[in-house]
Amino acid sequence: MxxxxxxxxxxxxxxxxxxxxxxxxxxxxxxxxxxxxxxxxxxxxxxxxxxxxxxxxxxxxxxxxxxxxxxxxxxxxxxxxxxxxxxxxxxxxxxxxxxxxxxxxxxxxxxxxxxxxxxxxxxxxxxxxxxxxxxxxxxxxxxxxxxxxxxxxxxxxxxxxxxxxxxxxxxxxxxxxxxxxxxxxxxxxxxxxxxxxRGFDRPNIRYRIAQKQNARQQLKRFLDAEHRHDAGIVYCLSRRKVEETAEWLNREGFNALPYHAGLPAEERAANQHRFLAEEGLIVVATIAFGMGIDKPNVRFVAHLDLPKSIEAYYQETGRAGRDGEPADAWMVYGLQDVIFLRQMLEGGEAPELQKQIERQRLESMLGLCEVTSCRRQALLSYFGENQHPPCGNCDTCLDPVETWDGTEAARKGLSAIYRTGQRFGVAHVIDVLQGKPTDKVKSNQHDRLTTFGIGKDLAVDEWRSLFRQLVARGLLGVELDGYGALRLTDACRPLLRGEASILLRKDKREAGKRGVRVATHQRFSGEDRDLFEALRNLRRDLADLQDVPPYVIFHDATLSEMVEQRPDSLYALGRLTGVGKRKLERYGDEFLDVLLSFQS
The missing domain is CATH 3.40.50.300 (P-loop containing nucleotide triphosphate hydrolases)
Structure with missing residues (x-):
């Protein structure tokens, strides 16, 4: 060079x-x-x-x-x-x-x-x-x-x-x-x-995916425990859900804004500007938000719904931790997400070839969600990187997934779907399996079936998990008629005939945490913390004067280096990462004044 x-x-x-x-x-x-x-x-x-x-x-x-x-x-x-x-x-x-x-x-x-x-x-x-x-x-x-x-x-x-x-x-x-x-x-x-x-790995991002139960409360527990005052993005599939989730987060004491294509252009622009300019702001968005967002200190990206593809998931989660500091990609999803996405796909006006491509992408995304080995290995192998060792920084590495022999339970579930005529959704089939004599069960005479009550050994959540995994593996299909009726596919025949067995994952109730990590500056305490906040306040004031995002003045990483190195001259300040000649000329004196005021 x-x-x-x-x-x-x-x-x-x-x-x-x-x-x-x-x-x-x-x-x-x-x-x-x-x-x-x-x-x-x-x-x-x-x-x-x-x-x-x-x-x-x-x-x-x-x-x-x-x-x-x-x-x-x-x-x-x-x-x-x-x-x-x-x-x-x-x-x-x-x-x-x-x-x-x-x-x-x-x-x-x-x-x-x-x-x-x-x-x-x-x-x-x-x-x-x-x-x-x-x-x-x-x-x-x-x-x-x-x-x-x-x-x-x-x-x-x-x-x-x-x-x-x-x-x-x-x-x-x-x-x-x-x-x-x-x-x-x-x-x-x-x-x-x-x-x-350079490869597709983002080692600073921790990938975590869990079964959706009460998605909002799961999100709140995650934010309270790890990202109470951090900037982040929460993705939802629908505009209505975006607005309702943003309102709910504000009621829970977070600073949140909605962003989707249905908002007036002025409101979208204002919300995006605030996200870039302010610290600790959460944007709740559809995929309309985020492309081109260069904010370096986004500490988490959360998905409350399943993305349409691994490419979309990778791109959206990639908006976290652009500064190289620890960040989280957190997601909860459920069978209803799969049904909704397939309804959107099949109901669209795209040519059949494009629909086939989208089906393949969705299947790959489901596979990533259900994998029991290293999540990062599965993600990178999708992009052709097959030699990556287990990462030690995803949920399946940090808290290995338990599996169970689901062969017999799967046969019971498949039999119940078949005997009820392949015309009903998950909730009704589970009622039949658990022997619940609901009005719907009795009116369809499903309480007289041989499968009525044969699944009392599993809880409702366990049956939901089983059916979700059978759909993800292609053993079950979902009718896209608005009711989500389950139907058998040809792929389930070996299992029903006793020619195959199946191992299923035991779902955890949370996208569990282990060893919560924080960015470098978040580990400061005492005088170091006070100095970092003083430098950040100066940066915000300078950014406000020019109506630019604070990070275009200096990144958090540069401010952290100022705290750690404590430069006492313009020359020393100019040797720090991210302090070029022009920025030293424009801002050096003011930042040096703050640094010197903290010298003992």
Whole structure:
């Protein structure tokens, strides 16, 4: 790596060394070659194109589908003294003309642009007249029709290779299995690109999944025990549930805001701004929230409903712990979630091929939930990483799952479903198994069946768990008629005929904790804690003056390093991680004053 690149890394970004494979990616782009970068969220993807854009002549053009991320990145870059701007639908015509003039005059280091705007003839004509350092295609998985977040406009981005063959391109993603990776290469004409993969593991995130019972109370116990004053995101599948959960959290003493596509645009923008700017705020959201959110100190992501796919789960949980500090991915789910998602899928208007893809994704997500081995191993193997050892930092590693021989119970349950005509949901079948003479049981004469009362040895929750696991394994189907009637599949025949047995997991009542971990600054006490709070208050005041999120001034990790190192000069302050030349000039004196006031 050139001395020039290392000097830029230190002076501009405040880092002394690259994280692998950043140095290799930077060298590839500086040599004018293409690159495909697969790196987990929080792994430092942005630096891979930002630094080469500064060192190569011209402007780096970054294609991003995410308005929130564009604005966030530009704010952070301006803090570093980098000349950056964006072009998207939030700008009026005068602002657009100003940015275009800056680009035309070579006054920008980086320009962020939405793919729709990039592909307009007017924009391509503008780029023809400008000096371009590189093209960066962020969220490159959006090009894949097999991916979970397909954007049709991404299919046309191969025009960059056709129109500007001499300008290096870099495609980046944190979410792509092998099939999606190949489609990115094919559709973006990256056959000659160097491929860099840092893997998908996020070792600082603890994955925990439990059976849903009383989801709100389970969430409250989790937050009370581990994240009472932390920033976090709670995901729900429906807008109504988002709003009700946010209201409930506020009644329980938390600071929570709703976010979903049905809210007025102004309210959505205001809630997102508050989440970025304030400490300890919880956003309750549908999947409409989170893409492009760069807040580094999100300490937990909780799911009150089952995500649609492992890709979605990985991307949503990846919004926790971007600063590398300990974070939690916590989820509860139940059979009703599976029924709801399948009803949504089958009731949609997507072509049959797309529905088949979505079915496969949901089955994989169910498999992750029901696995009895290391949760992280299962997650990473989905993305093609099959050699990962047990992680020691997921619920199944920390509190190994007990299993039981469910063969006989499963046969009883399957027989009860068959004999009741495969027309009833879980609750009714369990009533039959437990011998409860309800009006519905008696009116259907199900109290006369041979299966009536043969399941009294298991509790209701145990039967629910059994049926959920049989559905997850494909031995049972669920009719999508609004009633969730259970039906047998061909896959259950060997079990019914006595040709196969089945081991089931014993569900725990909670996504249990062991060895609660906290971020570095949360371990401070006494004077160290007072100093950290004083530094954080200064950061908030400076951010409020500029109407930017506090973390674009300095990350929590940088404030923690200030507390630990206690620098007593501007030179010493400037050696800390994340304190580049421009930030030292802008903020050094004020932060040093606070630090010196705590010197004994």
């Amino acid at each position: 050139s001395d020039h690149a290392l000097a830029c890394l230190r002076n501009t970004f405040g880092y002394d060394q690259f994280r692998p494979p950043q140095d290799q990616v930077v060298a590839t782009l500086l040599a004018g070659q293409d690159a495909l970068v697969l790196m987990p969220t929080g792994g430092g993807k942005s630096l891979c194109y930002q630094l080469p854009a500064l060192l190569r002549p011209g402007t780096g053009v970054v294609v991003s589908p995410l308005i929130a991320l564009m604005q966030d990145q530009v704010q952070a870059l301006l803090q570093l003294g980098i000349k950056a701007a964006f072009l998207n639908s939030t700008l009026d015509m005068e602002a657009i003309r100003q940015v275009e003039d800056q680009l035309r005059n070579g006054e920008l280091d980086l320009l962020y642009i939405a793919p729709e705007r990039l592909l307009q003839p007017r924009t391509l004509g503008l780029l023809d007249s400008c000096r371009i350092a590189l093209f960066a295609i962020d969220e490159a998985h959006c090009v894949s029709q097999w991916g979970h977040d397909f954007r049709p406009e991404y299919l046309r981005l191969s025009v960059l290779h056709e129109r500007y063959p001499q300008i290096p391109r870099i495609a980046l993603t944190a979410t792509a299995d092998r099939r999606t990776q190949q489609e990115i290469i094919q559709r973006l004409a990256l056959e000659q690109a160097a491929v860099f993969s």
